[in-house]
Structures are given as C-alpha cells and as structure tokens.
Amino acid sequence: MQALFAQLLVGLINGSFYALLSLGLAVIFGMLNIINFAHGALYMMGAFVAYFLLNLGGINYWWALLFAPIIVGIFGMILERTMLQWLTGLDHLYGLLLTFGIALIVQGVFQNYFGSSGMPYAIPDQLKGGMNLGFMFLPIYRAWVVIFSLVVCIATWFLIEKTRLGAYLRAATENPTLVRAFGINVPRMITLTYGLGVGLAALAGVLSAPINQVRPLMGADLIIVVFAVVVIGGMGSIMGSIITGFALGVIEGLTKYFYPEASNTVVFVLMVLVLLVKPTGLTGRAA
Amino acid sequence: MTALTDDTLPVSPRAIRDEMIVFVVMALLLASVPFSGIYPFFVMQALCFALLACAFNLLIGYGGLLSFGHAMFMGTAGYCSAHALKVWALPPELGILVGIAAAFVLSLVTGYISIRRQGIYFSMITLALSQLLYFIYLQAPFTHGEDGIQGIPQGHMFGVLDLSKPTVLYYVVLVGFLAGFLLIYRIINSPFGEVLKSIRENEPRAISLGYRTDQYKFLAFVLSGTLAGFAGALKVFVAQNASLTDVHWSMSGEVVLMTLVGGLGTIFGPVVGAFAIIAMQQYLAGFGQWVTVIQGSIFVICVLTFRRGVVGEFAHYFRRSL
Numbered sequence: 001m002q003a004l005f006a007q008l009l010v011g012l013i014n015g016s017f018y019a020l021l022s023l024g025l026a027v028i029f030g031m032l033n034i035i036n037f038a039h040g041a042l043y044m045m046g047a048f049v050a051y052f053l054l055n056l057g058g059i060n061y062w063w064a065l066l067f068a069p070i071i072v073g074i075f076g077m078i079l080e081r082t083m084l085q086w087l088t089g090l091d092h093l094y095g096l097l098l099t100f101g102i103a104l105i106v107q108g109v110f111q112n113y114f115g116s117s118g119m120p121y122a123i124p125d126q127l128k129g130g131m132n133l134g135f136m137f138l139p140i141y142r143a144w145v146v147i148f149s150l151v152v153c154i155a156t157w158f159l160i161e162k163t164r165l166g167a168y169l170r171a172a173t174e175n176p177t178l179v180r181a182f183g184i185n186v187p188r189m190i191t192l193t194y195g196l197g198v199g200l201a202a203l204a205g206v207l208s209a210p211i212n213q214v215r216p217l218m219g220a221d222l223i224i225v226v227f228a229v230v231v232i233g234g235m236g237s238i239m240g241s242i243i244t245g246f247a248l249g250v251i252e253g254l255t256k257y258f259y260p261e262a263s264n265t266v267v268f269v270l271m272v273l274v275l276l277v278k279p280t281g282l283t284g285r286a287a
Numbered sequence: 288m289t290a291l292t293d294d295t296l297p298v299s300p301r302a303i304r305d306e307m308i309v310f311v312v313m314a315l316l317l318a319s320v321p322f323s324g325i326y327p328f329f330v331m332q333a334l335c336f337a338l339l340a341c342a343f344n345l346l347i348g349y350g351g352l353l354s355f356g357h358a359m360f361m362g363t364a365g366y367c368s369a370h371a372l373k374v375w376a377l378p379p380e381l382g383i384l385v386g387i388a389a390a391f392v393l394s395l396v397t398g399y400i401s402i403r404r405q406g407i408y409f410s411m412i413t414l415a416l417s418q419l420l421y422f423i424y425l426q427a428p429f430t431h432g433e434d435g436i437q438g439i440p441q442g443h444m445f446g447v448l449d450l451s452k453p454t455v456l457y458y459v460v461l462v463g464f465l466a467g468f469l470l471i472y473r474i475i476n477s478p479f480g481e482v483l484k485s486i487r488e489n490e491p492r493a494i495s496l497g498y499r500t501d502q503y504k505f506l507a508f509v510l511s512g513t514l515a516g517f518a519g520a521l522k523v524f525v526a527q528n529a530s531l532t533d534v535h536w537s538m539s540g541e542v543v544l545m546t547l548v549g550g551l552g553t554i555f556g557p558v559v560g561a562f563a564i565i566a567m568q569q570y571l572a573g574f575g576q577w578v579t580v581i582q583g584s585i586f587v588i589c590v591l592t593f594r595r596g597v598v599g600e601f602a603h604y605f606r607r608s609l
Contacts, residue, residue, distance in 0.1 A: 035407045086591060092407045093353040094590050097547060100540060101586025108579030221418075224536060228415040231408060261426060268419035272400055275412065279403040 004257050005136035011253015012246065013142055013211065016149035017043075017204050019245025021226045022233065023153055024200035026241045027160070030173045031193040034084060034095030039226070040219025041106040042198050045072050046205025047214045048110065051121055061124040061210075068206045069199035076198030080191050103220075110216035118213025145207050152203065153242045156196075160238055169193065228271045234281025244282065302608045303476070306554060309609060310472075313558070317461055327457045328525070333565040334464040335522040340545040340557030341471050342514035348552030349475055350507045351487035352402075355410040356417025357515055357542050359397070362534030363420065364390040364516030369436040369529035370429055379444040383520040390516020391509065393420075398508035402501060405490075414536055421534045435530030439523060450524055463521050467514055472554060474510060483507055487552075544582060547589050550596025555609050559598050 021039060028036045036042075049071050050064035059067065079102060087095050123141045130139040160166035172179040172186050180186045205219075212218060233244030248267055256263040274282060320330050343357045368386030371377045377385065401412040424430045431437075441450035450456045474480055486493045486500045493500050523529055532538060541564065549560025564582075571578050593600055602609040 035411065083587065083591060091351075093347075093410065094594065096353065096355075096407055096410060097543065097586055098590040100543075101583040101590065104540075104583025104586065105580050106583075108576055108583060111576045111579065224414055224418045227411040228418075231404075231411050231415060264422040264425075265419050268415050268422075271412070271415055272419075275400055275403070281408075 002136055007253045007257040008250065009136075009138070009142055009146075009253070010256070011250040012146045013249070014252060015246035015249020016146050017208055017222070017245075018226055018229045018249050019153050019242045020149055020200050020204035020207075021222070022230050022235075022241040022245050023156060023238065024197035025226065025230055026235050026238060027156070027200070028194055028197035029235055031169065031190050032080075032084065032095070033092065034087070034099065035092070035227075036197065037096055037099035037223070038079070038102040038106065039099075039198075039201050040221075040223030041103040042072055042076060042219070043201040043205040043208075043222070044110065044216060044219040045075070045106065046202025047121070047209040047218060048114075048205075049202065050206040050209050051119060051214045054121065061206075064206050065203070069202040072202035072205075073195040073199035077191050077195040080194040084194065085187065085190070103223075107216055107220060114216055116215065116217060118215040118218075121209040121214055123210040141210060145211070149204070149207065150246075152200070156200065157238045157242065225267050228267045231281055232267075232271050232274050234283045236281070236283035240283035305607050306472070306609065309555060310468075313555070314465055317464075318458075321454050321457055327453055329565065329569055331457055331460045331525045332522070333562045334460055335518050335525060336542070336545060336565055337558040337561035338464050338467045338518035338521070339515050340542055340549070340561045341468055342511045342518060343542050344546045344551065344553075344557045345471050345474065345514070346507055346511040347546065348556075349480060349483045349487060350504055351490075352504060352508070353407075353410045353543070354401075354413040354508075354511070354539075355543065356397075356413035356415075356536065356539050357512075358534055358536065358538035359417035359420045360390045360394060360512040360515035361519030361522065361538070362424070362529070362531075363393050364519035365523050365529040365533050366424065366430055366436065368520040368523045369439050372439050372442065372523070373436060374429075376440075378446070379442045379450055379524065382442075382523070383517070386520030386523070387513060387516050390519065391513045394509045394512025394516075398505050398512065402505045402508055414539070417534065417536055417539060421531065421536070424531060424534055430529075430531075433531065435528050437528045439527050439529070441524055441527070456524060460521055460525060463517070467517055468558070471514065475554065479503070479506070541582070544586060546596075548585060548596055550599030550602070551594075553596065553598040553602060553609055556596050556598035560596065563597070 021043060025036055025039055028034060028039075046068045049068040050061070053059040053064045053067060054061070083098060083102070084095070087098060127141040127144050130137050131143075132138075160169060168179065168184055169189060172184070172189055176186050208218070229245055229248050230241065232248065233240045235241060248270070251270065252263060252266055255266040262269070317330070317334070321327055339357070339361055342360075343354065346352050346354055346357075364386035367389035368382045371385040372379065372382040397413065397416050401409055401416065404412055425432055441456070443449055444459060448455050448459060450459060475483075482493065482498055482503050485496075486498070486503060490500055519533065522533070545560035545564045546557045547560065548563055549558065550556030567581070568578060571581060574581070589596065595603055598609050
C-alpha cells in the first residue's frame with residue numbers, strides 16, 4: 001500500500017513536469033506554429049542555471065525559481081529573434097529541424113563541459129523533511145512541486161484564456177495580419193510568447209533539479225515522452241495539455257507499481273491506442 | 288502545406304538523360320573504390336546509410352512526410368537479420384529477406400497508426416513509436432539489451448560469394464545499394480510518384496482530383512520503411528553486429544541530417560549527404576562530444592541558409608533535376 005502511494009506521488013511529480021512542458025509547447029505551437037524540439041534542452045538549461053546560481057553566485061533556490069526562467073526565457077527570445085523568426089511561412093518541418101539542431105548544440109556544449117553524469121542540487125532547508133500521513137510518508141519537497149506546478153499551470157491558463165493580453169494572443173494566432181492592423185506589435189508578442197513557453201520549461205527544470213540530478217541529457221529522453229503526451233492530448237487546448245500531462249504521469253506511476261516492465265512504454269502504448277480510436281487525439285483540432 | 292522546393296522541374300527526356308549520366312558516373316566511381324586505396328569499410332558503411340537516406344527521402348522529399356523515427360526500420364531489420372543469421376543459422380540471402388520482411392510488417396503497423404495525422408503530428412508519432420520500440424528492444428531477451436547481437440557469421444551468399452572477403456562483401460553491398468537506388472528512382476518517376484508529388488504540393492487539391500491520398504501516403508510509407516529495412520539488413524554484414532544505437536532516436540536525426548545536407552527531394556542528394564556526414568564523423572571523431580555540436584550547427588545552417596542542400600542548390604543553379 002505504501003509503495004502504491006509512493007508510486008502515485010512519483011507519477012504526480014512526473015505529471016507536473018509533463019504538464020509544464022506540454023503547456024509551454026502548446027503556447028509556442030499556438031503562436032509560432034513550431035514544435036519546439038529544443039524544449040528538452042531548455043528544460044535542462046533551467047536546472048543548470050539554478051545550479052550555477054547556487055554554486056557560483058550563492059543565490060538560493062527561491063530566487064532561482066524566479067531568475068532561472070527569466071534568464072533562460074531571455075536566451076529563448078534571442079533564439080527567436082535571431083533564428084526562428086526567419087521561418088515564418090515555411091513548412092512546419094523546418095521549425096522542427098531548426099529547433100532539433102539547436103537542441104543538439106545546447107546539449108553538446110553542456111556535455112562537453114559537464115560530462116554525462118549528474119550533479120546534485122540540495123533541497124532548500126524550508127522544504128526538507130516530510131509528513132507522516134498515516135498511510136504514507138510524504139516528503140514536503142515533492143508535495144511542493146506538485147502544488148506549485150498546478151498553481152503555475154492554472155495561472156498560465158488564466159493569463160491566456162481570461163485576460164486581455166491573452167485575448168490579443170489568441171486573436172493573433174487566428175489572424176496576425178488583422179491584429180497587426182489594430183496597432184498591436186505582433187512580432188514582439190511572438191517573441192514574448194516564445195520566452196514564456198521557454199520560461200515554463202526552465203521552471204520545470206529548476207523544480208526537478210533537487211529530485212532528479214542536474215544532467216546535460218536530462219531533457220533529451222523526457223521530451224519524447226512529452227511529445228507522446230502532446231499527441232495523446234492533441235494540443236487542442238491549454239487546459240487539455242495540463243490535464244493530459246498530470247493524468248499520464250499518474251497512469252505511468254500506477255504502471256510502475258502494477259507492472260514495472262511496461263513503465264517506460266505505457267505512455268507510448270496509450271498513444272497508439274488513443275490514435276487508433278481517435279486519430280485527432282483527445283482534445284485535438286485538425287493539424 | 289507549402290512546397291518544400293520551389294523548383295519542381297517536369298520529367299523530360301533531357302532530365303532522365305542527365306540523371307542516367309550521373310547515375311552511371313556514380314556507379315563507376317563506387318565500383319572503382321577497391322582499387323583506389325580508399326578504406327572500403329568506410330564506403331560500405333556510407334552506402335548503407337545512403338540507401339537508408341534515399342528510402343527516407345522517398346517519404347519526405349516526394350510525399351512531404353517527415354518521419355522522425357526512421358531508424359526503427361533499420362534497427363528492426365538489423366536485429367531480425369542478425370538473429371536469423373546467428374541463431375537460426377540461415378544463409379545470408381535468407382537472413383536479408385528476414386530483415387526486409389520484419390521491416391515490411393513493422394512499416395505496415397506503424398504506417399497504419401501514423402499516416403492519419405499530418406504535418407508535425409506525424410513526425411512526433413513516428414518519433415514516439417520508435418522510442419517505444421527502443422524500450423522494447425532494450426528489454427527483449429533476443430536483442431541482448433545493451434550488448435546487442437555480436438559476432439554475426441557472414442557466410443557464403445548463394446553458396447558461392449564468400450562475404451568474409453572484404454572485396455566480395457564490398458561488391459555485394461554496392462549491388463544491393465544500386466538495386467535499391469534504382470528501385471527508388473523508378474518509384475519516383477512512376478505515375479505513383481507523380482501523385483505523391485502532387486500530394487506534397489497540395490494535398491486538398493489531390494483529394495479534390497479524386498485521389499485517395501491516405502492510401503498513396505500509406506504505400507509510400509511502407510515502401511520507404513521496407514527499403515530502410517533493406518539498408519539495415521545490409522549493414523549487419525558490414526558492422527557484424529546489431530545494437531541499440533541503430534534504433535535510438537538520435538540515429539533517426541542523423542538520417543534527417545544526411546538528407547537535408549544533400550537536398551530534400553533530390554535524387555542524388557541523400558547519397559551525397561550520407562557520404563558527407565559519415566566522412567565527417569570519421570574524421571572528427573577526435574573531437575568527442577563536439578561532433579554533436581557540429582551536427583547541430585549544420586542543421587541550423589542548412590535550415591537558415593541553404594534549405595535546398597548541396598545537390599539541390601547545384602541543380603537549382605544549373606536548372607537541372609538531379
């Protein structure tokens with residue numbers, strides 16, 4: 001029983017990362033029409049920035065939660081301004097290939113300097129320890145990750161679906177020329193959106209740094225699972241990616257308890273099953 | 288879907304004549320390799336990847352479908368051929384057939400699942416399916432996990448050709464490559480190939496003309512996957528092993544890179560690209576992890592500045608189809 005709840009918790013935590021990453025992908029896809037293959041690499045950068053801030057600058061976890069997404073977000077905006085913006089109007093696949101190249105460069109550089117092994121990042125003092133809930137032991141940091149990600153996801157959903165800025169964003173997705181005619185600086189909005197999506201990935205990286213170690217390839221394999229999550233969810237809605245992300249994390253956790261051999265593949269198997277029944281994904285619009 | 292290349296030249300007698308001349312020159316150059324002092328193992332390896340890239344190009348260059356999991360066909364065929372040769376002790380020609388059959392079945396299944404989604408969704412599904420297979424091969428007993436299948440007997444093809452002799456092996460691989468290449472060339476210049484190109488250029492229009500585009504794309508996927516399997520089966524004889532690296536998604540990325548460097552949708556582009564990338568890996572091996580960075584930079588440069596690739600730019604400049 002203890003083990004079941006422990007796996008459920010692990011599933012929820014992975015689900016938080018899936019949700020944050022697929023949410024960022026959805027936001028970027030909505031505005032730029034690019035599947036950001038560099039997302040995993042930027043997630044990894046988030047964790048590394050937190051690590052540098054702590055070990056070189058003595059800046060603690062709490063500030064890293066704020067600064068790492070901003071720093072990586074700015075890096076993302078530079079990428080968008082210098083490279084991605086030249087792909088407007090071209091076939092989707094060039095965006096995929098370009099961001100794939102960027103991912104290779106970023107990961108390669110980090111691998112060169114830090115090897116492939118992991119570096120530990122300590123849990124902040126305030127979140128150490130755990131609570132005994134009677135049926136299981138709950139480490140506080142893990143509970144924090146789940147709750148904090150949920151709050152960030154919902155805040156992002158609120159920003160995009162309920163605020164005026166979000167309304168501009170959605171309008172610009174539908175018809176950039178028209179929105180531009182209203183005097184809104186669409187290219188700047190695209191840059192900021194990319195920064196926001198990248199920032200979400202970096203935030204997930206900071207959150208995961210104390211749980212998983214800080215490694216150059218920490219995003220490389222994760223991103224493919226996130227792609228599968230996106231295919232299952234269909235990237236139709238912001239809420240869709242959040243719910244699918246958490247749900248698949250939990251399903252993965254349950255599989256780890258009941259049939260561990262399949263835990264690596266369950267998300268992909270689910271993807272196949274969903275596609276056979278509903279080729280557009282669960283909440284999908286036509287691609 | 289916007290066009291991949293803006294210069295689609297019509298098939299004309301002159302174009303076919305040009306392409307045949309280049310083909311003969313390529314075949315002669317490759318046939319003279321054992322006498323030239325070039326390391327034949329390197330060329331054999333490049334030929335296997337060139338065939339793989341050509342098969343991949345059939346799908347993206349002519350069907351507009353970017354498969355990001357094409358290594359799964361090569362890897363699956365490799366494992367099945369290796370198993371057939373080593374455990375079942377089949378002769379080489381049957382071992383190759385087993386590999387091709389495995390890739391055929393796999394492409395039927397994966398094609399059925401993935402072809403119904405378009406654009407980048409298609410890419411992501413093929414990527415996820417190949418990762419699924421990766422984990423299966425990691426755990427399945429017959430692949431020997433991290434070790435792979437090693438020490439594969441090369442045997443005598445058709446009972447006479449001794450594949451353990453490098454020169455014999457070289458010519459067998461070369462004939463295999465040229466046969467695969469000609470088959471792809473024939474497919475591209477058939478009515479089927481023309482319909483495929485029309486789907487790449489404008490799928491709704493192809494549908495409105497009455498073509499069942501899903502069936503054409505499915506057939507292209509199966510042909511491409513099966514030919515990629517052929518490349519994987521040949522590679523078993525060259526490398527004498529089958530391992531997880533051939534199924535990993537980074538291998539799929541390399542295939543995309545080869546095709547992109549050579550020129551998407553050009554006939555000879557994937558061959559040039561494969562040789563360029565394999566040569567680069569050979570000579571830059573001393574740089575260690577920097578090779579990844581260099582490959583990434585090539586991706587970025589190709590996409591930003593010369594999307595047509597080496598052969599594509601060349602053909603565009605001379606107004607020829609190559």
